[in-house]
Amino acid sequence: EVQLVQxxxxxxxxxxxxxxxxxxxxxxxxxxxxxxxxxMPGKGLEWMGIIYPGDSDTRYSPSFEGQVTISADKSISxxxxxxxxxxxxxxxxxxxxxxxxxxxxxxxxxxxxxxxx
Amino acid sequence: xxVLTQSPGTLSLSPGERATLxxxxxxxxSSSYLAWYQQKPGQAPRLLIYGASSRAxxxxxxxxxSGSGTDFTLTISRLEPEDFAVYYCQQYGSSKxxxxxxxxxxxx
Numbered sequence: 001e002v003q004l005v006q007x008x009x010x011x012x013x014x015x016x017x018x019x020x021x022x023x024x025x026x027x028x029x030x031x032x033x034x035x036x037x038x039x040m041p042g043k044g045l046e047w048m049g050i051i052y053p054g055d056s057d058t059r060y061s062p063s064f065e066g067q068v069t070i071s072a073d074k075s076i077s078x079x080x081x082x083x084x085x086x087x088x089x090x091x092x093x094x095x096x097x098x099x100x101x102x103x104x105x106x107x108x109x110x111x112x113x114x115x116x117x
Numbered sequence: 118x119x120v121l122t123q124s125p126g127t128l129s130l131s132p133g134e135r136a137t138l139x140x141x142x143x144x145x146x147s148s149s150y151l152a153w154y155q156q157k158p159g160q161a162p163r164l165l166i167y168g169a170s171s172r173a174x175x176x177x178x179x180x181x182x183s184g185s186g187t188d189f190t191l192t193i194s195r196l197e198p199e200d201f202a203v204y205y206c207q208q209y210g211s212s213k214x215x216x217x218x219x220x221x222x223x224x225x
Binding site for chain 2: 062095
């Protein structure tokens with residue numbers, strides 16, 4: 001079974017750093033792009049970026065370029081999303097998903113990030 | 118950036134009725150690169166349709182997708198109670214991805 005399992009919920013203070021993870025299993029992790037999607041409370045889906053774990057080629061949405069860093073460690077089939085300095089406006093649910101052709105499938109269960117002083 | 122506009126914002130229907138959801142793109146999208154997702158409260162999105170009209174694995178045949186160019190449609194032929202959720206369209210082009218703002222399908 002193809003699965004993406006994300007790290008658990010995080011509560012952070014403004015200015016702190018954070019790295020969340022997404023571990024793939026059941027398929028060749030290095031052969032498919034992995035994407036990250038933000039969903040702010042009560043809002044829609046926003047694409048943040050994608051990474052190809054085979055060679056770490058990364059593409060960012062213009063809205064998120066410079067705000068986050070996407071990386072991957074193919075030796076442990078895990079992709080990451082990180083922030084160097086969190087803001088309250090980063091409070092959201094973050095999903096990873098495999099890009100199968102041009103559609104995301106499957107999705108991870110989501111990681112809730114709460115940033116509050 | 119291609120902007121996807123979904124309509125209506127909210128659709129109120131009864132079980133057994135037919136639902137028609139629209140997704141309009143600001144410029145032409147290849148049919149191969151248009152997908153639809155369903156999201157229920159507290160759950161991750163689930164892929165329903167890819168390539169504009171192909172059902173994903175395990176998706177009931179009451180869900181169908183159609184369209185080309187800038188106009189795409191998701192149709193649910195006969196609504197079941199479990200179909201009431203939020204639906205998003207998504208396009209992929211030139212390594213850029215955008216989602217529509219979503220249509221909420223609610224029970225009338």
